[in-house]
Amino acid sequence: MGKLVAQTEIKSDGDVFHEIFRHRPHHIKNMSPGNIQGCDIHEGEWGTVGSVIFWNYTHDGKEKVAKEIIEAIDEEKKSVTFKVIEGDLTKLYKTFIITVHVDTKGQNNLVTWTLEFEKLNEGVEDPNTLMDFCLAVTKDIEAHHLK
Numbered sequence: 358m359g360k361l362v363a364q365t366e367i368k369s370d371g372d373v374f375h376e377i378f379r380h381r382p383h384h385i386k387n388m389s390p391g392n393i394q395g396c397d398i399h400e401g402e403w404g405t406v407g408s409v410i411f412w413n414y415t416h417d418g419k420e421k422v423a424k425e426i427i428e429a430i431d432e433e434k435k436s437v438t439f440k441v442i443e444g445d446l447t448k449l450y451k452t453f454i455i456t457v458h459v460d461t462k463g464q465n466n467l468v469t470w471t472l473e474f475e476k477l478n479e480g481v482e483d484p485n486t487l488m489d490f491c492l493a494v495t496k497d498i499e500a501h502h503l504k
């Protein structure tokens with residue numbers, strides 16, 4: 358299993374950041390319209406394990422889709438784990454799991470993105486640009502809350 362981890366500090370509220378990814382990821386398109394164009398719930402309720410979310414996003418200049426199941430939610434640790442089950446990423450990766458975690462330490466809020474993946478073949482590159490995408494979305498969410 359390949360793994361990429363990246364961290365970035367946000368000045369906006371960490372609890373709000375977690376709440377967005379857990380309960381209202383469909384609001385992200387309003388905060389990061391260049392990256393996220395759509396987010397719909399296909400199965401279950403927002404913010405619950407087992408719910409299925411469908412994303413329309415633009416990555417590496419191309420419009421893409423991702424269907425993800427919420428695999429885990431840890432309210433204590435403020436983390437949400439999304440497992441990709443359909444869409445562009447499944448053309449390159451057998452498994453693709455995205456975890457977003459927020460550490461709130463006083464004024465500082467540290468966001469950690471973890472991408473775990475199994476490539477379909479050796480020629481597939483590591484998802485570095487997707488990690489950049491996740492960090493860019495993070496910054497847009499922060500900026501939205503600092504206005």
Ligand SMILES: CC[C@@H](C)C[C@@H](CC)C(C)C
Nearest residue numbers: 412414423439455491494
């Ligand atoms: C599969 C790429 C995007 C749609 C993942 C989203 C978080 C699971 C995005 C908002 C970073």
